[in-house]
Amino acid sequence: MLCLSEWLLLAIVLHVASVEADRCPNGDMCEGDTTCCATDSHQLPFRCCPYVDAVCCSDRQHCCRKGYSCDPSGDRCVRVSADPVLCPDGESRCPAGATCCLMSDQRWGCCPLRDAVCCSDRVHCCPRGTQCDLQTLTCLRTEKRHWLLEMLAERRLGPVRMT
Incomplete structure (x- = not known):
C-alpha cells in the first residue's frame, strides 16, 4: 500500500505528464505553455512561442498571444476586435x-x-x-x-x- 508521500509524488508525476506539449511538424516538441511556430531558418525550422494557443506571424519571426493578430508591417501585435x-x-x-x-x-x-x-x-x-x-x-x-x-x-x- 502507498503511503501519503508516495501518493503525492504519484499525483505530481501524473499532473506533469498530463501537461500537453505542442508537437511541431518536424517532430520537435514545445513544452508546457508554448506554441510551435515555423521559421525561415533551415537549421531551426520551428521555434516555441512563449504563449498558449499563440498566433504565429507570417514573417516567421514573431508570434502574438491568443486574441491578438500580427501587424504585417512590423513586429507588434494588435488586439483583435470582435466587432465587424x-x-x-x-x-x-x-x-x-x-x-x-x-x-x-x-x-x-x-x-x-x-x-x-x-x-x-x-x-x-x-x-x-x-x-x-x-x-x-x-x-x-x-x-x-x-x-x-x-x-x-x-x-x-x-x-x-x-x-
Whole structure:
C-alpha cells in the first residue's frame, strides 16, 4: 500500500505528464505553455512561442498571444476586435480584423488582412506595407524600417484572394 508521500509524488508525476506539449511538424516538441511556430531558418525550422494557443506571424519571426493578430508591417501585435468592419457603402460588413475592398463586380469583398492594400485588379489584396505586383501575383514590401527588414525586402509574399 502507498503511503501519503508516495501518493503525492504519484499525483505530481501524473499532473506533469498530463501537461500537453505542442508537437511541431518536424517532430520537435514545445513544452508546457508554448506554441510551435515555423521559421525561415533551415537549421531551426520551428521555434516555441512563449504563449498558449499563440498566433504565429507570417514573417516567421514573431508570434502574438491568443486574441491578438500580427501587424504585417512590423513586429507588434494588435488586439483583435470582435466587432465587424463596416464597409464604405454603409451596408456591407467584413469580419473583425479584415479589410473591405471593392471587387470587380462593384460589390464590397473582405480581405482577411487588417489594414490591407486592395489591389487594382479588384480580386486580390496584400498586407499593409506592401504593394500589389499583378504581373507576378506577388506582394512587394515597400517599407524598409530596420536592417533585418531591409534584408527581407526582396522576399516576395503572395497576394490573398478576397472573399
